[in-house]
Amino acid sequence: MPNSSPASFATRLNQAIADTGSVTCVGLDPRKASLPAPLRDNIQGDRPESWAAAYTQFCCEIIDVVKGIVPCVKPQAAFFEQLGPAGMVSLGEVIRYASAAGLVVITDGKRNDIGSTATAYADAYLGSPTHPGPWGSDSLTVSPYLGRDSIEPFVETCDARGGGIFVLVKTSNPGGGFLQDLKSGDQTIYQTVAGLVTELNTERLDADGYGPIGAVVGATYPAQLAELRQAMPHSILLVPGFGAQGGAADDVKPALDQNGRGAVVNSSRGIIFAHSRPEFAQKFGDANWHDAVRAATEEMNQQLRG
């Protein structure tokens, strides 16, 4: 391992936001049925290895389009795992390609476990360009159900490697409140998790006041998003639910700090499958899917700057 101290994850991500003038996070969620026709047509038989190669090509070509105009990408592990082991080989290739292109990589795995098993996940997915882990990923989404001592091993790895995590606080799905909105004493469960996140960031703040423990807060609950921006002033927020899930630009602006940083807003389907969106289908279609990705990314950048 290099002797130099790793650069803080929050510093790197906020710098990437400043460099690109964008808070758009492009979600890499490949799905067989949604791939553009030119990629689907290349599939030999129905072998996982063929689909995995198509996923790699699809995601790497998206990365070529969006690098330099967005700060980060978020590969969704589930869709790669759905192909079996060959899909995980593709995930590894996509992460390394994105990182080499200068994008911050948020691996969306919603992992967690206890003790040394949590350490294994942290070792797998947290890192930085100077202190990379086995996958070459910068950061990971992490579930809090197993409690404080399941989060702490990730925090230790953030310190050692310069990686980051995004703890699930308030998720974007309609049923997310089943546990998250339950009230115990004065606090909801999501507020309890937010309090833990803020506590863990203390003493780990960079010059801008951000720590390595980010939080997932859905765009689909704008009131809670504003509340949680206040409750977690040291966390970069990862905001899913924009676009296809219903969140609008005005809904997510409360996530940003006064400098327009401190949050990234994810869109997956709306960008990567833009060739199928009614308003883009006629103009671009499957054959010009790269142009549709570029147009959708620039549109989202514009909406979030407005």
Next chain:
Amino acid sequence: MPNSSPASFATRLNQAIADTGSVTCVGLDPRKASLPAPLRDNIQGDRPESWAAAYTQFCCEIIDVVKGIVPCVKPQAAFFEQLGPAGMVSLGEVIRYASAAGLVVITDGKRNDIGSTATAYADAYLGSPTHPGPWGSDSLTVSPYLGRDSIEPFVETCDARGGGIFVLVKTSNPGGGFLQDLKSGDQTIYQTVAGLVTELNTERLDADGYGPIGAVVGATYPAQLAELRQAMPHSILLVPGFGAQGGAADDVKPALDQNGRGAVVNSSRGIIFAHSRPEFAQKFGDANWHDAVRAATEEMNQQLRG
């Protein structure tokens, strides 16, 4: 996909318990530093592919020892993921080898996500011999933080494929109560999750009264284990925390039903690294690590039958 209806996961697992006369689940948690010396000594350099090959050999040789004397194995995804993509190729090989040996496979991934992403995880890891998924796994551990609508896609795949899930209810770690023990109204969070599990099993019961939605309840909280056995009468319980984590045979017996079924008790380190246990190290040592695995498995079987 075959036309025949898949066999219920609970039926298959309880049958495996009856066939082997054992409720022991062998946790496959390979770790570089703990592998027996003959396997560590074979590593060429420090390449992930070399370690992955060692993990495959280690786990498959354990499977050769324990098949026929335990009903199931539980590979821990985190330790395979720690090796990067090569580790996931090893995980795939280990799952298929275990399944071909007639063992029920519980993939311990503590996965979950929302909507169609949860469906992707379910598609990846749930299945049965007649209706296998991409990994060849029977079942998956699942985190409930994202709520009811994140569990339902797994239930649908259980119905279609004959697979199962184990929802995290009360975990074995010291800090597990951080959220799980919080009380909202009359119920703790873990009781709320247990209620959801029982509700989802209803209308999915096999002839013995078990459904496909199992639950993880740690051996380290014996009082809650007895309480949760009552609260989830239709769930097979997956009980971690036995042995190295402190749970004893008397602690876990309340998990079993009157026929001695309805639960499996996991041990990882205590079995797979038995060659390092003080009481076994002198008798077996690294060279005879297979014999140590066999002795530890038979010892645990005996303790749980007593």
